[in-house]
Amino acid sequence: MHDLMVIVTVCSFLLTIGFIFWRPTVNEAIPATIGAFFVLLSGSVSLMDLEKITETIGGAAVTIMATIVMAIVLESFGFFSWAAEILTKKAKGSGIRLFWLTNLFCFLMTLFVNNDGSILITTPILLLLLKNMGLKNHQKLPYLISGALIATASSAPIGVSNIVNLIALKIVHMDLYMHSAMMFVPATSGLILLAALLFLIFYRVLPKKLPEAAHWNLAPGGHPLKEKLLKENRNKFMRNILIFVFAVRVSLFVASYIHFPVSLMAVIGSSFLLAWRWYYLKISPADMLRKTPWYILIFAFSMYVIIYGLNNIGLTEWLIHVLQPIVSGSLLNASVWMGVVISVLSNLFNNHPALMVGTITLMSMGLEPLTLKISYLASVIGSDIGSLLLPIGTLATLMWMHIVRKGGVKISWGQYLKVTAVVVPITVIFTLVFLSYWVSWLF
Numbered sequence: 483m484h485d486l487m488v489i490v491t492v493c494s495f496l497l498t499i500g501f502i503f504w505r506p507t508v509n510e511a512i513p514a515t516i517g518a519f520f521v522l523l524s525g526s527v528s529l530m531d532l533e534k535i536t537e538t539i540g541g542a543a544v545t546i547m548a549t550i551v552m553a554i555v556l557e558s559f560g561f562f563s564w565a566a567e568i569l570t571k572k573a574k575g576s577g578i579r580l581f582w583l584t585n586l587f588c589f590l591m592t593l594f595v596n597n598d599g600s601i602l603i604t605t606p607i608l609l610l611l612l613k614n615m616g617l618k619n620h621q622k623l624p625y626l627i628s629g630a631l632i633a634t635a636s637s638a639p640i641g642v643s644n645i646v647n648l649i650a651l652k653i654v655h656m657d658l659y660m661h662s663a664m665m666f667v668p669a670t671s672g673l674i675l676l677a678a679l680l681f682l683i684f685y686r687v688l689p690k691k692l693p694e695a696a697h698w699n700l701a702p703g704g705h706p707l708k709e710k711l712l713k714e715n716r717n718k719f720m721r722n723i724l725i726f727v728f729a730v731r732v733s734l735f736v737a738s739y740i741h742f743p744v745s746l747m748a749v750i751g752s753s754f755l756l757a758w759r760w761y762y763l764k765i766s767p768a769d770m771l772r773k774t775p776w777y778i779l780i781f782a783f784s785m786y787v788i789i790y791g792l793n794n795i796g797l798t799e800w801l802i803h804v805l806q807p808i809v810s811g812s813l814l815n816a817s818v819w820m821g822v823v824i825s826v827l828s829n830l831f832n833n834h835p836a837l838m839v840g841t842i843t844l845m846s847m848g849l850e851p852l853t854l855k856i857s858y859l860a861s862v863i864g865s866d867i868g869s870l871l872l873p874i875g876t877l878a879t880l881m882w883m884h885i886v887r888k889g890g891v892k893i894s895w896g897q898y899l900k901v902t903a904v905v906v907p908i909t910v911i912f913t914l915v916f917l918s919y920w921v922s923w924l925f
Contacts, residue, residue, distance in 0.1 A: 628684065
């Protein structure tokens with residue numbers, strides 16, 4: 483009976499991940515839900531386990547959903563179209579300037595929204611910009627590939643930009659304030675290195691002078707905001723929205739510091755933004771029920787059920803046996819080895835289950851508090867940056883490949899790997915080593 487439980491749980495996990503990779507256009511919540519159902523049937527996850535899982539992912543899921551609501555509201559205001567228009571103007575006809583501006587834009591979008599939301603927002607904008615400028619396919623690659631890598635990797639510096647990071651934070655009992663104090667400087671330094679490496683690789687391909695862009699209208703056509711903004715200062719209005727969103731993001735850290743529920747603070751911020759839109763555009767918040775991707779909650783819950791099943795049948799025990807002697811050696815060992823292991827697991831099995839397995843494993847090792855924290859942060863680096871080696875490493879890059887293909891730009895695995903095989907390993911090792919020294923200096 484035990485052998486059957488192990489076989490069903492392992493097969494459910496492998497088939498779920500396999501289907502997500504094989505059919506990235508299918509809503510990932512569907513295979514995850516089916517896999518979780520069979521894991522429950524196998525008995526490797528009990529009803530009591532379901533209660534623990536719900537408690538663990540509940541707050542994180544609410545926080546991410548609240549930020550997605552904010553992104554939808556921002557789109558209603560025409561903020562992203564406005565941002566694309568600004569990018570075009572600020573580039574001043576320079577392809578190199580546009581490269582740095584698009585990377586900065588992708589970084590900021592991930593910080594303001596989250597990694598998946600950033601991909602969904604920035605990729606169509608970049609496709610629109612590049613198409614309007616009449617660039618050839620090979621000239622579009624530097625902007626699209628670097629934008630995707632920066633947008634996805636930018637979830638590492640702060641915990642609220644990735645649902646898996648939030649779930650893992652809950653497991654290791656670390657608040658957002660402590661996470662940022664230990665992680666922001668090393669992870670941001672790693673992002674700067676990543677951008678520099680990408681620039682060196684793409685320098686010869688980047689158009690030094692951009693073609694003259696055709697006239698276009700990025701205002702949200704047919705939207706009630708369009709006529710209203712013609713009568714007002716559009717830049718001032720968008721700046722006020724940006725300041726408000728920034729204040730909401732800062733409030734999450736303040737809430738974490740004073741031990742106020744972060745998820746509740748995120749809901750309060752999103753509610754204020756919804757009320758602002760209702761007052762300004764007369765659009766009822768009811769449309770959020772239709773536009774919000776609720777399947778993300780189902781996906782997160784289902785994947786955690788599957789991972790919990792793997793944990794219960796002994797996966798973490800094996801990892802503990804292998805990793806504990808290495809991780810316990812020093813902070814440098816803990817950082818580098820955990821980061822590398824999670825990077826490998828992320829590229830094999832996707833970063834969501836990889837970070838969950840790694841975090842559960844860490845909690846069972848009986849590590850010293852500081853070693854536990856640095857091992858967890860190293861796991862996040864592996865999950866958020868190391869996972870970018872292959873397009874299947876994260877759901878964000880899978881979505882990106884689909885959006886780019888749909889936008890008429892062909893990017894093969896070979897073209898992607900030619901870039902990531904160089905930049906990702908260097909960035910990951912640098913960031914992990916920096917993390918160990920930074921934490922040692924702090925404490």
